[in-house]
Amino acid sequence: MKNEKADKITVALAGNPNSGKTTLFNALTKMRQTVGNWPGVTIEKKEGIYHKNKNVTIVDLPGIYSLTPYSLEEKIARDFLMQNKCDVIINIIDSTNLERSLYLTTQLMETGIKTVIALNMSDETEAKGIKIDKKRVEALTGCKAVQISALKNKNIDLLLDTAVKEAQAQSQKDNKRISFDNKVEDAVQKIMSMLNADRFKAIKVFERDFIYWETIPQAKTGAINNLIASLEKEYNENSNEIIVNQRYKFLESNLPSLLIKKNTATKTLSEKIDKIVTNKYLAFPIFAVVIWLMYFISIQTLGGLAQKGMETLLERLVEAARAALIKNNVADWLTGLTVDGIITGVGAVLTFLPQIILLFFFISFLEGCGYMARVAYIMDRLLRRIGLSGKSFIPMIVGCGCSVPAIMSARTVENNDERRLTIMLTPFIPCSAKLPVFALMVGAFFPDNPFVAPSMYLLGIIMVIIGGLILKKLKIFKTHSDTFMLELPQYRLPTAKNILLDLWEKSKAFLIKAGTIIFLASIILWALQNFNWRFQMVEAEYSLIATIGKLLEPIFIPLGFGDWRAAVALISGIAAKETVVSSLSILLASQGNLNAALGTIFNGPSAYAFMAFVLLSSPCIAALSVTRKEMGSVKWLLITIAFQMLTAYLVSFILYTLGSLFLFNKWIILIPMISAAVGIIVYAIIKNQGRPKGEK
Amino acid sequence: MKTLLDLEYNKAAVIKDVGVKDATKRRLLDLGLTKGASVVLKGKAPLGDPILIGLRGFDLALRKSDAAKILVEG
Numbered sequence: 179m180k181n182e183k184a185d186k187i188t189v190a191l192a193g194n195p196n197s198g199k200t201t202l203f204n205a206l207t208k209m210r211q212t213v214g215n216w217p218g219v220t221i222e223k224k225e226g227i228y229h230k231n232k233n234v235t236i237v238d239l240p241g242i243y244s245l246t247p248y249s250l251e252e253k254i255a256r257d258f259l260m261q262n263k264c265d266v267i268i269n270i271i272d273s274t275n276l277e278r279s280l281y282l283t284t285q286l287m288e289t290g291i292k293t294v295i296a297l298n299m300s301d302e303t304e305a306k307g308i309k310i311d312k313k314r315v316e317a318l319t320g321c322k323a324v325q326i327s328a329l330k331n332k333n334i335d336l337l338l339d340t341a342v343k344e345a346q347a348q349s350q351k352d353n354k355r356i357s358f359d360n361k362v363e364d365a366v367q368k369i370m371s372m373l374n375a376d377r378f379k380a381i382k383v384f385e386r387d388f389i390y391w392e393t394i395p396q397a398k399t400g401a402i403n404n405l406i407a408s409l410e411k412e413y414n415e416n417s418n419e420i421i422v423n424q425r426y427k428f429l430e431s432n433l434p435s436l437l438i439k440k441n442t443a444t445k446t447l448s449e450k451i452d453k454i455v456t457n458k459y460l461a462f463p464i465f466a467v468v469i470w471l472m473y474f475i476s477i478q479t480l481g482g483l484a485q486k487g488m489e490t491l492l493e494r495l496v497e498a499a500r501a502a503l504i505k506n507n508v509a510d511w512l513t514g515l516t517v518d519g520i521i522t523g524v525g526a527v528l529t530f531l532p533q534i535i536l537l538f539f540f541i542s543f544l545e546g547c548g549y550m551a552r553v554a555y556i557m558d559r560l561l562r563r564i565g566l567s568g569k570s571f572i573p574m575i576v577g578c579g580c581s582v583p584a585i586m587s588a589r590t591v592e593n594n595d596e597r598r599l600t601i602m603l604t605p606f607i608p609c610s611a612k613l614p615v616f617a618l619m620v621g622a623f624f625p626d627n628p629f630v631a632p633s634m635y636l637l638g639i640i641m642v643i644i645g646g647l648i649l650k651k652l653k654i655f656k657t658h659s660d661t662f663m664l665e666l667p668q669y670r671l672p673t674a675k676n677i678l679l680d681l682w683e684k685s686k687a688f689l690i691k692a693g694t695i696i697f698l699a700s701i702i703l704w705a706l707q708n709f710n711w712r713f714q715m716v717e718a719e720y721s722l723i724a725t726i727g728k729l730l731e732p733i734f735i736p737l738g739f740g741d742w743r744a745a746v747a748l749i750s751g752i753a754a755k756e757t758v759v760s761s762l763s764i765l766l767a768s769q770g771n772l773n774a775a776l777g778t779i780f781n782g783p784s785a786y787a788f789m790a791f792v793l794l795s796s797p798c799i800a801a802l803s804v805t806r807k808e809m810g811s812v813k814w815l816l817i818t819i820a821f822q823m824l825t826a827y828l829v830s831f832i833l834y835t836l837g838s839l840f841l842f843n844k845w846i847i848l849i850p851m852i853s854a855a856v857g858i859i860v861y862a863i864i865k866n867q868g869r870p871k872g873e874k
Numbered sequence: 875m876k877t878l879l880d881l882e883y884n885k886a887a888v889i890k891d892v893g894v895k896d897a898t899k900r901r902l903l904d905l906g907l908t909k910g911a912s913v914v915l916k917g918k919a920p921l922g923d924p925i926l927i928g929l930r931g932f933d934l935a936l937r938k939s940d941a942a943k944i945l946v947e948g
Contacts, residue, residue, distance in 0.1 A: 244904040248897060277930045278906050415909075419892070422903040426911070448933075452917065452926075461920040555935045559921035568924070568935075592897075661898045661940055662924055663905070666933040 187345045188235045189228075189338070192259060192286065193270035194279050195241025196667050198298045200224075202270060202328035203238035206338060210683045212583065213676065214545035216554075216572060217241060217665050218590035221251040223258055228338060237264060243278070245285045246387055246418075250589040250597075259289065265345040266292045268337065269321070270328075273303040273310055274668065276436065277429050283319055284356050284425045288378040294341045295323040301330060309438035318432055320354030329673065356428045361412070362420060365405055372398055385418040448668045452552065461556045468544075470632045472578075476536040477617045477631040484532030485617065492525040511715065515704055518767045523700025523760035526772075527692050530614035530759070535685055537610050541579045542680040546672030550575055551664055558662050564646025565658040567591070570600040574642065577607040578635075579684070581801040584609075585808055593659035601808055602818045603645055605797040606825075607638045610688075611755035615792045618759050622773040623785040630786070634793050637829075641794060644860065645825055654817070691754060699750055699757045703764050718768070737791065737827070738784025738834040748791065754798050783837025787830040794826035878927065878941035881915035886948065888912055893943035902940075906930040913946065 191199040195217030204211055207226030212219060220240045228234035239258055240251035247253040259267065269286055271279040286293050297310055315323045322340050326333040355377065357363055362384075369380040373394065382390040384406060394402065406417045413420050455464055475481065499521055503513040544550060550572055558568030569591050577584035581604060588600040608616070616634050624630040649655065706723035710716045718724060727742030730749070734740045747761040762776070769775035780788060796802060796819045806815040881887055889911045892902055906929055907913070916933060917926040923938045 243901070246900060246904070248901050248904075275930075275932050278932065281904070281906065418900060419903055419908075423908045423910075426906060426908045430910075449916070452933075456917060456919060456926075458918075458920045551935075555924060555926070556919050556921075558935075558937070559919060559923050660937070661894075662935065662937050663898070663901055663940075664935045665905070666926065666935055 185233050186235070187233060187266070187342055188237060188264045189341050189345070190237045190239060190259060190264035190267050191270060192239055192255065192267050192282070193241060193296075193298075194243055194272060194275065194282060195219075196665070197241065197270045197272040197275075197279065198328045199241065199270050200238055202268075202296070202298070202326070202334065203236055205328055205331055205334050206236050210679060211238065212545075212680075214550065215548040215667050215670050215672075216545075216551040217667065218251065218569075218572070218587070219545075221254075221587055221589045223254055230335065230338075231342075234338070234342060242282065244282060245289075245382075246385070249592040259286075259291070262291070264291065266294060266341045268296050268341050269293050270296045270298050273297050273299045273308075273325075274306070276310065277426075277433055280319075280429055280433075281425055283321070284428065287319060287321070287355055288381060290376065290378065292344050292347075293319075293321045294337070294344050295319060295321045296328075296337050297323055297325045298328050300325040301327045301332070311436055311438050314436050318354070318436065329676075356425065358421070358424045361409060362424065365409055368405060369402060372402065381421060385421050386416075387418075446668070448548075451669055452666070455549070455552055456556055465553060465556065468549075469635050470629075472537065472540040472544075473632040473635055474628055476533050476540065477613065477620060478628065481533035481536045481617070482621065482625075485529055485621070488529035488532065492521075492529050495525065496521055511708070514708065515701065519700050519704025519764060520697065522767050523703065523764045524692050524697050526760045526763035527614060527696050527756040528689075530617055530756070531685070531688065533613060533617055534610050534688055535681060537613055538579065538681050538684045539677065541575075541610075542677045542684075543672055544575065546670065546676060548667050548669040551666045554664055555666060560643070561646075562662075564599075564643055565650050565655060566596055566599060566603075566646060567659065567662040569662065569664060570596065570603075573600055573604045574607045574639075577604045577609055579610055581605045581609045581797045582804050585801060585804045588808065593657060595655035595657045596659060598809060598814065599646065599649060599655050601805055602649070602821060603642045605801060605822065606641045606645065606794055608634050608793050609755065609797070609801075611798065612792055614756050614759045616789055618762070618772075618776075619780075619785045619789050622776045623780065623782050634789060637790060638793060641825060641829065645821070647860070649821070691756070695754045696757055696760055699753045700760050700764060703746075703750060703761055707765060718765070736834070737787050737830045738838065739780055739788050741779045744779055744788065748795070751792065751795075752799055754800075755792065758792060781841070783834050783841055786837055787834035790833050791826045791830040794822065794829055796822045796826075875945050876947065878913065878915070878925070878944045878946055879938060881913075881946065884914050884916070886912050886914050887946040888948050889944065890947050891945040893945065894940050898940060902936075902944075905934060907934075907944070 191203055193199050196215065200211050200213045200220050203224065203226060204213065206228055208229045209226045211224055218241065220238060224238040226236050228236055237258065239255040242252045242255045245256055247256045267286060269283055283295065295315060297312065297315070300310070303310065312323050312325055322344060324333055324337040324340055326337050328334060358366065366377065366380050366384055369375065369383050370377060373380065373383065379390055383394065383402065386406070409420065410417055415423065454460060496517055500513060500517045503516060553575060554568035554571045557571045561568055561570055572590065573584045573587045576587050584604050585601050588597050588604065591597040591600050616631055620631050703723065707718050707721045708715055709722055710720055711722050723746050724742055727746040730745040731740050731742045734745055743762065743765040746765060747758045750761040751758040763772055766772060766775035769778065802815065805818055806812060809815055809818065875890065889907060889909055891909065892899055892907060894902060911929060914928040915925065916928045924935045925938060925941055926933055926935050
């Protein structure tokens with residue numbers, strides 16, 4: 179081993195989903211990767227440097243239950259471990275879930291990669307009256323073990339020192355291995371000598387793991403197959419089951435000796451909470467109230483009050499800046515650019531910061547407490563109707579924050595068609611960037627209605643279901659999985675520190691976006707609004723942007739906002755959805771008070787239709803590029819955009835038409851009739867889909 | 875023979891056979907749903923499906939269609 183190479187050490191964090199790998203990673207690297215309390219938060223490999231020694235690289239991996247992957251993100255973790263890219267593995271064990279965690283350890287033991295065990299959440303187990311005997315764990319696994327609490331920063335430096343020492347040790351330590359029944363052991367030994375393979379590979383071949391099976395020379399497959407088949411017959415189990423059973427039997431017989439005190443079974447707090455939030459009658463009302471509170475408090479009450487203050491502040495700032503610039507004889511165009519372009523555009527978005535912080539607070543709490551997995555559980559039956567599973571709902575809640583991580587987290591959906599469908603539908607759930615648009619419109623047209631803002635979320639969910647049904651009818655997606663298996667984690671009260679750090683991180687990202695994308699977009703928009711295509715400064719009516727906007731104007735007449743400024747605002751939303759707000763502010767700046775100016779373009783129904791269009795139309799460029807990447811082809815990206823645009827247009831049209839009927843013609847009677855008709859059609863489709871297979 | 879669906883709430887039973895196939899079976903085995911493991915029925919989702927079982931100290935949600943293929947005793 180060369181010296182310079184010997185200095186650098188790569189430590190991989192491996193363990194079950196939701197065992198605290200990312201919490202440990204953040205503590206070791208002082209980075210801030212997203213953490214949450216549900217299985218499958220981490221869907222990518224993340225690298226960081228140990229903050230106390232820059233020669234140590236820490237790699238955070240998605241959670242795995244075994245070394246045979248089940249979904250995309252698990253494959254990432256397995257591949258990394260199997261390609262020997264790390265010097266040492268820190269195997270994180272959820273101490274409250276010792277048996278299943280050690281099941282993965284029994285497999286890591288066979289890989290020959292140096293491993294150190296981190297007994298995480300040791301404080302939680304102790305509170306429950308369970309103590310794990312560290313020495314016995316070490317004796318059983320042959321790996322050094324350290325009791326830590328990643329959340330409370332307990333013993334994590336000791337853990338890393340132990341891992342580094344292990345990596346630097348010259349001798350290749352022969353890890354302890356669990357031994358199987360004699361017959362199985364014989365078979366494994368035979369495969370080892372037939373293939374000249376190590377024990378790990380021989381066991382994988384025995385289990386008929388596809389990846390390893392493929393590497394066997396053709397001439398030997400027959401003999402090995404016969405060997406395995408004879409044992410399968412004898413055990414009356416498939417070979418994979420034989421191995422898994424024996425691993426668990428090994429753990430079952432050794433587990434009692436690892437625990438010093440055993441707890442007595444009592445009803446846990448989690449069970450009590452679950453009795454209520456997954457109750458037959460209460461589950462859906464509780465979910466509805468949670469979502470309603472989240473949007474009502476963020477957009478209206480608290481958030482609305484704070485935003486009013488910010489707005490007044492911005493108006494004063496605009497006046498003061500204009501006065502100061504005029505007083506100093508700054509050129510007209512520069513004053514215009516600074517005040518009517520940059521300050522108005524960026525400021526318009528910044529005034530919504532309080533509302534966005536509140537929304538982030540609710541999301542952060544929801545993600546951290548463990549409720550997400552429950553929502554997936556109660557939603558599964560509904561989502562199955564449209565060819566999805568409850569797991570698809572997790573990206574949709576992540577999507578309340580931002581569509582980019584939401585689209586990526588669809589990786590935890592195992593079936594490929596289901597994953598694509600989830601990616602197409604997830605942007606219907608309003609992301610935090612759409613919140614300023616809703617807040618602007620609600621503030622201007624429905625200030626006293628507590629249901630308009632939350633109704634956007636409801637509309638999002640309804641369109642997920644209707645959109646899913648339509649795509650199912652169109653038979654774009656051929657397969658769907660018939661299973662849903664999800665671990666429901668224990669509830670945890672998110673720590674104040676974690677929530678605050680999360681809020682800081684997300685607010686910072688929002689401010690950076692305001693200072694870069696929205697700043698640039700404001701300048702461009704101001705320029706396009708003040709020049710014609712010969713670069714002469716002109717009135718807005720004759721500007722470059724008006725020419726483009728007026729071309730598009732007719733498209734939006736049926737939706738009630740056939741105005742070039744609304745069209746331009748929607749197009750600018752491609753950069754970032756907040757830009758819709760800054761564009762409207764810039765384009766209407768000459769008309770004084772923004773709320774009053776909005777009244778010249780929109781009325782109640784068209785404002786609502788506009789909100790719906792922003793909600794359902796294709797997300798921003800960042801989300802679209804992730805869609806392209808996760809879908810794997812441009813073709814799928816185009817299908818997605820076409821689907822989203824068409825949906826947005828149709829729904830906005832229907833809402834505007836219904837709203838106008840209600841407002842102007844008082845033909846109120848039509849609304850329940852049409853809703854009933856739509857309801858009956860949707861019900862008929864659902865009913866039809868619900869039939870068992872084989873029935874026509 | 876009884877399946878996971880026939881369980882009464884909070885009465886322990888022992889897994890006798892995991893009758894599901896392929897990847898689903900592998901995943902259930904990896905989660906510890908093996909022959910001889912002790913399980914209890916802990917709840918049902920509001921629409922009756924999926925169900926929630928307690929297994930090796932944690933809670934696992936799975937669909938009725940899979941649960942119906944898992945035989946238990948006790």
